[in-house]
Amino acid sequence: NAGVMQNPRHLVRRRGQEARLRCSPMKGHSHVYWYRQLPEEGLKFMVYLQKENIIDESGMPKERFSAEFPKEGPSILRIQQVVRGDSAAYFCASSPPGQGIGGYTFGSGTRLTVV
Amino acid sequence: AQSVTQLDSQVPVFEEAPVELRCNYSSSVSVYLFWYVQYPNQGLQLLLKYLSGSTLVKGINSFEAEFNKSQTSFHLRKPSVHISDTAEYFCAVSEGGGFKTIFGAGTRLFVKA
Numbered sequence: 442n443a444g445v446m447q448n449p450r451h452l453v454r455r456r457g458q459e460a461r462l463r464c465s466p467m468k469g470h471s472h473v474y475w476y477r478q479l480p481e482e483g484l485k486f487m488v489y490l491q492k493e494n495i496i497d498e499s500g501m502p503k504e505r506f507s508a509e510f511p512k513e514g515p516s517i518l519r520i521q522q523v524v525r526g527d528s529a530a531y532f533c534a535s536s537p538p539g540q541g542i543g544g545y546t547f548g549s550g551t552r553l554t555v556v
Numbered sequence: 557a558q559s560v561t562q563l564d565s566q567v568p569v570f571e572e573a574p575v576e577l578r579c580n581y582s583s584s585v586s587v588y589l590f591w592y593v594q595y596p597n598q599g600l601q602l603l604l605k606y607l608s609g610s611t612l613v614k615g616i617n618s619f620e621a622e623f624n625k626s627q628t629s630f631h632l633r634k635p636s637v638h639i640s641d642t643a644e645y646f647c648a649v650s651e652g653g654g655f656k657t658i659f660g661a662g663t664r665l666f667v668k669a
Contacts, residue, residue, distance in 0.1 A: 445599070472655070483562075483646060483661040484600070497656065532599055536655075545657065547592075547599035 445470075445535050446515075447548035454523045454555050462518040462551045466535030473516045474545060475508060478530040490516060523555045558583045560649050562660035570668050571639055577632040577663045579647030589630040590648040590657065591621055600646060606630065617641070642667045 446465040454460050466473050472491055476484040486500040490510040501508065505523075510516040520527055530552045534545035563578040581587065588607050592600040604615025611623040621632045630647060647660040 447599075474655075474657075476659075483560075484659040486656055486658065489655055534600075545600075545602070547601070549597075549599040552597075 445533055445546050445548035447531075447533050447551050449551060450549065452551055452553050454553065456524055456555055457522050460520040460523050460527070460553055462520075462531050462533075462553070463515045464518070464533030464535075464548060465515040466533075467546050470535035470537050470546070472536045472538070473510050474534045474536075475516075475518050476532045476534065478532060478550075480529070484532060487518075520553075523553070525555050528553055528555045558587075558649055558651055558658045560647050560658055560660035562645075562647050562663045564663050565661070566664045566666065568666045568668060569637055572636050574635050575633065575637050575641075575665065577645050577647075577665065579630045579632065579660060581628050581630065581647070581649045583628075583649060583651055585651050588650045589621075589623060590650070591615065591619070591630070591632050592646045592648060592659075594644045594646065594662075596643075603632070603645075637665070637667050639667050639669060641665060 445467055448463050474489050475487040477487055478484050488501050488508045489497040493512050505521045507519045530550045532550045533548045536545050559582045561580045569575045590605045591603040593603050594600045603619050604613045606613045606623045614620045619634050621630055623630050644662045644664050646662050648657045650657040
């Protein structure tokens with residue numbers, strides 16, 4: 442039973458390019474959460490999705506960031522026109538129906554570096 | 557609104573010594589509490605959780621935590637640490653029935669030989 446799969450593990454983008462981060466939840470998990478970890482900081486909530494629905498995106502920056510979780514395929518976090526301040530580790534977590542009260546299962550993260 | 561404060565950003569300790577990592581939270585409603593561990597360049601792994609019931613919670617790798625409602629604390633303890641426990645530890649809280657988990661800034665545990 443594979444865990445939460447994120448790819449790529451490392452991503453380098455030049456300023457102004459687009460970054461696409463992918464997350465495949467654990468089998469049987471239909472809830473996906475994205476968190477961002479800036480250097481020397483804890484994890485900050487970005488967005489909570491279920492299949493084809495954004496449930497809460499209160500932690501997403503208003504511009505350039507978007508997320509989706511289609512009926513088929515992985516969840517995608519998309520960052521347009523990246524800037525240096527977007528450099529961070531982005532973690533995806535998943536949980537089964539019944540929300541996250543049992544604790545999340547995290548992926549290994551995507552480390553985005555903007556040069 | 558929820559918040560989580562981890563009182564120590566770094567905790568150095570010698571191998572086989574006991575350790576306590578402190579965590580306080582603020583919330584006006586009932587909460588679920590978690591401790592996660594993050595090894596270098598990896599994701600977070602759930603150590604233990606408090607949902608209800610006994611206030612002393614046992615987790616993996618001999619870690620345990622005690623929920624103290626009056627002090628709004630959920631400190632993590634281990635009686636004897638190993639070099640392999642060197643990692644970052646995150647306390648987290650989720651308000652009862654909610655989905656959004658709020659994380660503290662983390663405590664870096666450094667175990668010395």
